[in-house]
Amino acid sequence: MVETVNNVRNVENKNQLNGFRWIIPRIINNGASYADVMRVFEKAYDHESWYREWTNLANFYYENAEIENSKNNTETSGEYWLLASNYYRTAQFIIFKDTPLKHELYKKSVECYKKACLNLYPYFEVVQIKVGEQSFPGYLTMPSNSKKMTAVIVLHGTDSTKEETHNICSAFWKRGIATLTFDGPGQAETRLNGITLDKEYYAKVCSAAVDLLQEHPLIEEDSIGVWGQCLGGYLGIVAAAYEPRIKACASLSGFYYLDTWFGDNIPTSFKKLFMYAFDVKTFEELKDKAKNFNLEGIITKVDCPMLIVHSTGDFLVSASEAKKIYDEATCPKELKIYNGSVHCCSDIIPQVRPFMIDWIKSKLISEGEENI
Numbered sequence: 001m002v003e004t005v006n007n008v009r010n011v012e013n014k015n016q017l018n019g020f021r022w023i024i025p026r027i028i029n030n031g032a033s034y035a036d037v038m039r040v041f042e043k044a045y046d047h048e049s050w051y052r053e054w055t056n057l058a059n060f061y062y063e064n065a066e067i068e069n070s071k072n073n074t075e076t077s078g079e080y081w082l083l084a085s086n087y088y089r090t091a092q093f094i095i096f097k098d099t100p101l102k103h104e105l106y107k108k109s110v111e112c113y114k115k116a117c118l119n120l121y122p123y124f125e126v127v128q129i130k131v132g133e134q135s136f137p138g139y140l141t142m143p144s145n146s147k148k149m150t151a152v153i154v155l156h157g158t159d160s161t162k163e164e165t166h167n168i169c170s171a172f173w174k175r176g177i178a179t180l181t182f183d184g185p186g187q188a189e190t191r192l193n194g195i196t197l198d199k200e201y202y203a204k205v206c207s208a209a210v211d212l213l214q215e216h217p218l219i220e221e222d223s224i225g226v227w228g229q230c231l232g233g234y235l236g237i238v239a240a241a242y243e244p245r246i247k248a249c250a251s252l253s254g255f256y257y258l259d260t261w262f263g264d265n266i267p268t269s270f271k272k273l274f275m276y277a278f279d280v281k282t283f284e285e286l287k288d289k290a291k292n293f294n295l296e297g298i299i300t301k302v303d304c305p306m307l308i309v310h311s312t313g314d315f316l317v318s319a320s321e322a323k324k325i326y327d328e329a330t331c332p333k334e335l336k337i338y339n340g341s342v343h344c345c346s347d348i349i350p351q352v353r354p355f356m357i358d359w360i361k362s363k364l365i366s367e368g369e370e371n372i
Contacts, residue, residue, distance in 0.1 A: 017044060020269070022315075022342060029349040030164050033085050047094060051101065054091035058084045062112060078119035085112035085163055093159065096272035103192055106161070109210070110189065113163040117141065121173075123218075129182055129208045136205050137189050138162060138182030142218055143173040150223040150364045151178040151213045153206065153239075153246075155232030157344070158197070158277050161188035168227070171357050177364075178219060180209055184235070186277040191343065197277040199238060199293055206239035210246065222247065223364045225304075227356065229253055229344050230317075234293065237325070241301035248363035250307040250356045252312060253344045256321040258293035262286060270316075299325060305332040305363045310354060311341035311348075334359070 009123040020053055027037050040053040065080035085108075093106035117124040123142035139162060142149060154165045154171055162181045168178040183190040184205050186197025195201075206226070214221040225248035227238030233254025240249035254263075261270065262283070278289045306329055310322035319337050326335040338345055338352070345352040 017041075017046065017050060020050075022092075022344070025342070025349070026344070027086075029089060029346060029372075030167050031082060032090070033083065036087070047138050050094060051105075054087045055105065058087035058091065058108070058112075061087065062108075065112070065115070068370050069115075069211040073347050074119045078116045081112040081116035081119070085109045085116060088112065089161055089163055094269065096269070096276045098192065106192060107187065109161070109163055112259070113166070127180070127182075127212060129205055129212055131201075131204050131208045134195065136182050136184060136208075138180060138209070139169075140178065140180045140212070140216070141169060141173060143176055145218060146147065148218055148220045149176060149178050150225070150361070151180060151219045152178050152223070152360060152364075153209050153213075153226045153236075154181040155184070155206075155236050155239075156181070156187065156230030157230030157232055158187065159273050160230075160232075168353060170355075171353055172227075175357060175361055177357075177361060178213075182209065182212060188357075191277060193295055196279040197274075197289075199235070202235050203238050206235070206246075207243050210243055214245070221245075225249065225360050225364050227252075227360060230255075234258070234295070237295060237302060237306070238298055240304055240306065241298045244303065246304055248305050248307075248360050249302065250309070250351065250360045251325075251345070252356065253311070254308070254322070254325065255293075255317045256295050256299075256324045259287060259290040261316060262290055273308045293365065295325060295328070299328045300330050302329060302331045305334075307334045307336070307356060307359050309336045309345065309352060310339075311338040311343075313340045314343045316343050358359040 004220045024037055028034055036057055044050045044053045061080045061084040065077045065084060069077035088105045088109035094101045095102040114126060121141055123145055125140040127138045127140050129138055140157055154169055156165050162183050165181045169181060172179045183200045185195050210224055213219045215226055224246060226236040226239055226246050227250045229252040233251035236249055236251055237254055273288050278286060280286050280289060308322050308326050310319045312319050337350060341348050
């Protein structure tokens with residue numbers, strides 16, 4: 001009888017995580033092992049078990065990374081630290097408020113990521129992007145130091161982190177392009193430091209990021225682009241509108257209106273996520289803040305080439321918003337809409353990622369010219 005009751009309880013509790021199953025492709029495409037992901041989703045049935053299972057996996061890889069590093073197995077330890085970073089980050093993914101646990105898990109994710117990249121990538125730099133007295137943590141990674149190269153600023157979404165951009169960044173590196181990624185206002189490490197989501201402030205951080213790149217001796221100052229997804233897809237367009245030094249903009253699942261997300265049927269997790277990012281206490285305050293996040297009067301200011309990528313199966317952002325962005329843009333522009341794919345095209349990343357990177361490369365690097 002006890003076993004039966006426990007089984008029923010587990011089935012009921014699994015409903016707490018049903019809303020997160022859509023992120024499985026995202027977790028895998030951003031570097032997790034398929035087998036590890038399946039193990040967690042088999043065992044986790046509520047928030048507490050989610051933290052526990054991901055943290056157990058992260059601890060396992062962290063311990064093995066330390067062992068391999070002590071043997072001077074640099075690549076192996078780096079790969080294990082990458083997995084540990086990914087899993088510590090995923091463990092705190094569904095905590096939408098400042099708690100000691102969220103701080104602890106994310107701190108471990110950052111620690112592991114830095115250790116991994118310092119082992120695996122000789123031209124990896126931990127940077128601080130300065131805006132007045134405030135600084136924003138980021139990573140600048142270059143594929144070589146042989147000559148000056150193109151760079152792309154990589155912007156992530158509201159619930160993401162600069163560490164989660166690793167696979168998209170590495171795809172740029174393989175094509176000879178440096179990347180700069182960071183946690184802007186309202187995102188990840190910066191939000192944990194008390195800085196909340198603000199569109200105008202974020203645009204200033206992007207301009208400061210361009211400053212940092214142009215001052216670097218290995219970056220071509222006139223060959224800088226921006227790539228972003230979800231919130232980052234929107235903010236990348238905003239950055240391109242106000243920063244003429246950005247020469248190409250690629251947006252994946254960017255929106256035209258943020259307030260259209262917040263209807264009566266929005267999942268509770270998304271309410272909590274954005275309430276945390278904006279640091280507001282009520283849903284009404286959230287909807288009021290979201291009204292400022294739109295492209296009215298902004299989209300026509302973009303002068304550089306722009307690529308808009310979206311999907312018809314996106315449950316957060318309608319493909320009609322991508323079409324509206326495309327229709328109103330006056331710059332050289334391209335629109336690609338995939339049929340049936342989910343938010344940020346997470347289930348077809350092997351198609352989407354190369355397409356977008358090759359597009360941005362074609363706009364920033366002249367034909368016949370290569371960085372490396």
